Amino acid sequence: MPTTKNSSDVILEVNNLHVTFTTHGGEVKAVRGVSFTLGKGETLAIVGESGCGKSVTARSMTRLLPEHTSKISQGSIRFKGRELTKLSEKQLRELRGSEISMIFQDAMTALNPTISIGEQIMEGIIRHQRISRVEARKQAIEMLGLVGISNPEMRLKQYLHEFSGGMRQRMMIAIAAVCKPSVLIADEPTTALDVTIQAQILELFKMLQKKTGVSIILITHDLGVVANMADRVNVMYAGKVVESGTVDELFRHPQHPYTKGLLASMPRLDTDKSLPLTPIAGTPPDLFAPPQGCAFAARCSYAMEVCGAFQPEQTAVSASHSVACWLQDPRAKLVFRPPSKSNIMTAQG
Template sequence: MKRLLEVNDLQVHFHSKKQNIYAVRGVSFHVNKGEVLAIVGESGSGKSVTAKSIMKLLPEKTCSIPEGSILFNGDEIITMKKKQLSKIRGAKIGMVFQDPMTSLNPTMKVGDQIAEGLIVHKGYSKKLAHEKAIEIISLVGIPDPIYCCTTYPHQLSGGMRQRVAIAMALICEPDLLIADEPTTALDVTIQAQILDLLKDLQEKMGMAIILITHDLGVVARFSDRVNIMYAGKIVESGTKNEIFYNPKHPYTIGLLESVPHLDLEKNQQLTVIEGTPPDLHDPPKGCAFTSRCPFAMEVCDLYQPNKTILSSTHHSVCWLMDQRAPKVDDIQYNDFHQ
């Protein structure tokens, strides 16, 4: 399968007068044409920073990419000038942000905002662009699309604003859609509708999707492959089935164990991953998960673990994969209860 996006050894640093934050620390992954890749992790793990790096949307004054490569259709994103980037943003890569109210212009009518992409990238006339905007608004499931075009974002509900944001991202039929926690601010019923909509549009348009989320239920329903991210690194990667049914990294196991179950007994507490992520202005010398890991060994605190290839699609970055470590099969989910 042809690779649409390749990210290799990406490093992203944020700078201030007092310190540097090493937000992304050597991330590598790829996205094939037409697939859904989920990037999962706690808040602060580097998911959104990685996503914004792909479109070079990070602030230039306070942020740098000292190392790494981002290839989109074989073209290097990192070294692109603004004029080249403007031909890709919105046209070839679309993005849906967490909160549509902050990504939509409150002073512009919805129809004008959606049509703008076609006018800028495709050279459409204003009339034709508005006709296409009505079509895409209808496609994303908004009733009375003609009326919707005449409204301002604040006049719509949260679910409708998110559909408008999706319509804006899809209007130019991009090859890749980056959805950064697109259902976080929505109630459960609307979440399901938005996810079904994205999946349906993805299949109709044949585009690839990078789904940024911390919701494993969304991942199970929507993704083909999964990257588990922690403290600026990808610690495990695999197909959906490999991650859910054969997890190898203790962090992945902890995330899965912390998901509420319908058969939870009365007064039974949910499992939690004790502790907090490390401060990335001074990253740990060894594995960043060591202080929270119930299976940590002395070597974990001293040295970075190597990537262990478990299959052509599955890898884990953990010292437990070393042949001298305790057998991974001996690890049980209920160890996180201890």
């Protein structure tokens, strides 16, 4: 598992996480052996196509998953040395907001539109800090000011529908950050916003991080946002992390054919707008019955015989960069007979 941090700096360590959902159609294997670390004050981006398991991975950290139909079937999540997969619902409630907070795309569904902003922000403060309402109100006003809400005393009495989209995101960030959690998990926090407001919200994250040292897990479809915000990136595909590295490593030296495909299919800050983006042909596999070998094989123009038979394991490219692809694994030729000459040429091309 690559990391750019000393082990003492690691605040969150996820190891071989598997999450399944029981549905009428069978068991969805949504997350299939995800491992990563998050350093103190670090921003880790998670990217990948829709349905690859970004949100389920994120929600697993504080088990914000449907209680009766979801299961962490394997793996561990260690936060400041505590094993989170073993916590009771009561312990998780204490952890959420005070230690690990989540921010979602849509404040209207994530927050309660029938309770005033003041009550919602103060509720968390009183629950986690056990302080008086007067003191909680003071902290709430300070926090709203910090996230750029003018006239916070008056705003406390208002309801969500009285704010613009950008303001609502600021409110959600204020509620998430008010108890000074160590980790903020933001699941597409700016996707619904226009570009100018998006930039302001991203600046707000940066400011909060600078001020409090909070670690951030940022889920986004936007590689421009990744380039602007993240230290490291996990690329997910079909419930697995297929490549992980620093922003520079992933953008400049992508190794996995899927990462290369994503880079070609998603706009970036440095994308030449005159060149067309190339979507990745095909669709992700069915997570009810994931393929036996590499999940990307059906869409991969480099696929070799070994790819269909065995799942590739993580291979280190550098101390901070790893990839799960047989092309990078020296054992590929030992596992199966060597690929045909034409495949070798394709693989290196």
